[in-house]
Amino acid sequence: MVKNRIDASSPASLRRTHRGLVLSLVQANPGVARAELARLLGFSEMAATRIVRELVEADIVEEIAGTDSRKRKPSKRLGRPKIGLMIRGEGLFAAGITVSAYHSEVTICDANGVLRARKEIPYLVSEDIGGTARAYGRELKALIDRSEIDAARIVGVGVALAARTSLKENEIVRSDYFGWGNDDGLFQRELEAAFGLPIRIDNISNALAIGEMRFGDARGVDDFVLVHVATLIGAAVMTGGKLVRGKDGVSGMIGHFRSEPSAHRCVCGRQDCLNLNATGFGILSKLGKITSGRFDRSQLQTYAARLLEVVESADKAPLLECAGASLAPALDGVCKLLGPEKVIISGYVGANAAYITGLRRALGRDFGEEMSGRLPIVAGQVAPVQAAALLALSTFCYSDLLDFERFSNPSGLVPKQREA
Ligand SMILES: [Zn+2]
Structure with missing residues (x-):
């Protein structure tokens, strides 16, 4: 029936x-x-x-x-x-801005999620949230103008960054990483004014999870956890095919889970956060590269540059394994609570094979049979620089938010029936 x-x-x-x-x-x-x-x-x-x-x-x-x-x-x-x-790949497009101290990029993907234009751009974040939005917006506009794609077929713009956002209020709620408080919707308004297109701003972990579900390793998987590990660590939880966002969008902040004591201070002021161990920051502190005794926002680009060197050098694999092992207790708790079908580890530090090896080994050693092999733990397939455009595509093409009237038959050759 x-x-x-x-x-x-x-x-x-x-x-x-x-x-x-x-x-x-x-x-x-x-x-x-x-x-x-x-x-x-x-x-x-x-x-x-x-x-x-x-x-x-x-x-x-x-x-x-x-x-x-x-x-x-x-x-x-x-x-x-x-x-x-x-x-039809060329039927619709989506644009994206990935704001990251590692690689900031503006991108355009087609309706099949294939990147059609991209440009790496400088890190443009400042304390001025509106100014930051305008600066990234200008870079994206330049890319759209230069590219060969039909700009009238862009469904919307996605922004992926290290901030928690509220979809209901269209605002950035907070960013420990950039040191931003609530922006009252300013970032979104600046981009709407620049493009006249719908804008979706989301946390990098959430954007990656949305991308993985439609275009990556979580196709057909409704319940999974994605952990994004770069300088700091955050998570996205997908359950029943929907993201868990929590009150005011502040779910997934596993960086402040309790962990081993550290000589350094987290952005929150404590000295025992997961952010200080299972992360790039933890690796840099073990290498003696953190001299200020705390996470220092003015050093974001320096941290990122050093970490990119670490992940590329084979002799640093034990440090990455050790950082991965530090994630095991937190991930065990998350998995026992949520029962995901799969765990995806993303980010410039986390997606490294040595990090995942260290994590798997510690889970098997300390957390029993269920965690030692039966739960798939995989490196993410969607790169952080793809996440923003895929976020816009998922949001404004593959949902009821598609502005179909804008794209339907502009020539008027076929009579359109009025929607009731
Ligand atoms: Zn903390």
């Missing part, structure tokens, strides 16, 4: 939801046939046909004959070629 059977005269909000579901399904199953799509979503074939036709007319989806070959499987059926549905 088909559940949730819908007809073609559904109200506009429902139609937006259905359009998002269709796009998501086609993206996840390139070559899917229309009848199969209707079956999987529980739509009537008439409703599926109508939505698909709109998306084809808007150049967002394309119909391909004999697409079984694209799925690398020979067609078992002979006779009439099967018509499969694909996302």
